[in-house]
Amino acid sequence: MTQPPVILHSDMNNFYASVECLDNPSLRGKPMAVTGDPDARHGIILAKNYEAKKYGIATGEPLWMARQKCPDVIFTPPRYDRYIEFSQAASQIYEEYTDRVESFGLDECWLDVSESASLFGSGKEIADEIRHRVKQELGITASIGVSYNKIFAKLGSDMKKPDATTVIGAHFREKIWQLPADMLLYVGKATYAKLVKHGIHTIGDLACTDPIFLERLLGKNGIMLWSFANGFDHSPVSHTYSHRIIKTIGNSTTTPRDLVTDTDVKIILYILSESVAERMRKEHFYCRSVQVSIRDNTLFSYERQGQLPVPSCTSQAIFKKSYELYQNNRPANPVRSLGVRACKLAYMEYRQLSFLEDAAKDQRQENLERCIDQIRQRYGHYSLQRGIMLMDTALSHLDPIAEHTIYPEAFLKSQN
Numbered sequence: 419m420t421q422p423p424v425i426l427h428s429d430m431n432n433f434y435a436s437v438e439c440l441d442n443p444s445l446r447g448k449p450m451a452v453t454g455d456p457d458a459r460h461g462i463i464l465a466k467n468y469e470a471k472k473y474g475i476a477t478g479e480p481l482w483m484a485r486q487k488c489p490d491v492i493f494t495p496p497r498y499d500r501y502i503e504f505s506q507a508a509s510q511i512y513e514e515y516t517d518r519v520e521s522f523g524l525d526e527c528w529l530d531v532s533e534s535a536s537l538f539g540s541g542k543e544i545a546d547e548i549r550h551r552v553k554q555e556l557g558i559t560a561s562i563g564v565s566y567n568k569i570f571a572k573l574g575s576d577m578k579k580p581d582a583t584t585v586i587g588a589h590f591r592e593k594i595w596q597l598p599a600d601m602l603l604y605v606g607k608a609t610y611a612k613l614v615k616h617g618i619h620t621i622g623d624l625a626c627t628d629p630i631f632l633e634r635l636l637g638k639n640g641i642m643l644w645s646f647a648n649g650f651d652h653s654p655v656s657h658t659y660s661h662r663i664i665k666t667i668g669n670s671t672t673t674p675r676d677l678v679t680d681t682d683v684k685i686i687l688y689i690l691s692e693s694v695a696e697r698m699r700k701e702h703f704y705c706r707s708v709q710v711s712i713r714d715n716t717l718f719s720y721e722r723q724g725q726l727p728v729p730s731c732t733s734q735a736i737f738k739k740s741y742e743l744y745q746n747n748r749p750a751n752p753v754r755s756l757g758v759r760a761c762k763l764a765y766m767e768y769r770q771l772s773f774l775e776d777a778a779k780d781q782r783q784e785n786l787e788r789c790i791d792q793i794r795q796r797y798g799h800y801s802l803q804r805g806i807m808l809m810d811t812a813l814s815h816l817d818p819i820a821e822h823t824i825y826p827e828a829f830l831k832s833q834n
């Protein structure tokens with residue numbers, strides 16, 4: 419008889435706030451929160467520690483409201499690069515137990531440890547050991563869910579915090595059906611409001627509702643959520659190395675004429691950025707830095723690279739950074755060719771929603787660009803274009819998809 423999978427979901431507790439308290443010991447034991455920039459109209463709570471939570475401070479609420487609840491709360495700005503460092507360090511720990519690790523945002527990962535029992539013990543034993551190592555080696559805590567599928571493993575990591583292991587096995591009904599339906603992955607506020615309106619309050623209510631009714635109410639997502647509530651999720655955990663051979667995704671072109679004005683440069687950078695971003699979205703990659711290569715009409719060439727505020731797969735973020743790099747490193751002569759490359763790629767099949775101001779803005783842009791992808795796929799690439807492309811149709815009539823260049827690890831090594 420085939421043994422069921424053993425899936426873990428690790429969620430680092432109060433991740434951003436925990437990192438800030440670790441790096442700044444003066445914050446420990448005091449109510450604090452990582453916040454958006456109030457001057458940029460993003461004055462909300464992005465993450466908070468348990469001391470702040472005791473005062474009722476909630477993620478997403480405005481700073482003035484948090485200050486009313488706790489006048490002594492300490493606000494700190496986010497440091498994305500530091501959070502990425504911790505995320506990578508945690509992934510290195512996970513990969514010592516399995517080669518099947520799938521990221522779900524910076525602070526969460528699924529692990530398939532089905533083949534690891536002979537070396538490391540049961541799923542619960544592995545989860546407990548990982549929690550201990552995260553605490554000892556990184557200085558922060560994690561909660562881990564253990565189950566036979568990804569949805570229940572994720573639910574388990576949410577059920578008990580901080581620093582806890584929760585197992586959801588075959589007899590899951592007694593353990594989870596009484597929980598609110600919005601604890602289930604992909605049941606957001608709007609979906610939960612619709613469910614409650616029809617008397618569906620708990621995961622058990624959702625599981626026992628006629629799936630045909632749920633499909634009429636929520637579309638295909640209704641069937642998906644009904645399956646999740648009944649434990650029918652069979653989605654696999656991605657292989658750790660299945661997407662790592664691709665290190666960068668880039669595109670470059672020699673222009674039909676020398677680029678003299680900023681508008682000329684913007685047109686080409688937009689074309690290149692869109693093609694790179696479209697390929698990244700298709701392959702489920704997000705980049706953390708952007709590189710621009712510039713060659714002038716004397717054939718003098720150079721490259722410059724810069725970090726993004728948050729990992730992104732949007733053409734807007736890639737263009738903004740590449741144009742910034744160009745402006746700060748203008749050539750003395752007209753430009754003959756340009757290249758844009760997305761670097762420091764991270765594979766994420768699912769992107770976790772975030773209150774971090776830059777991440778939330780980038781998520782909205784990503785949703786927009788995915789809609790554009792669908793339109794272009796159906797009606798052709800030139801069916802939807804930026805207005806700037808009409809300023810020079812000869813320059814902008816470049817087939818970006820045909821110009822894709824993917825740089826695998828083997829290629830990069832050969833260049834060193």
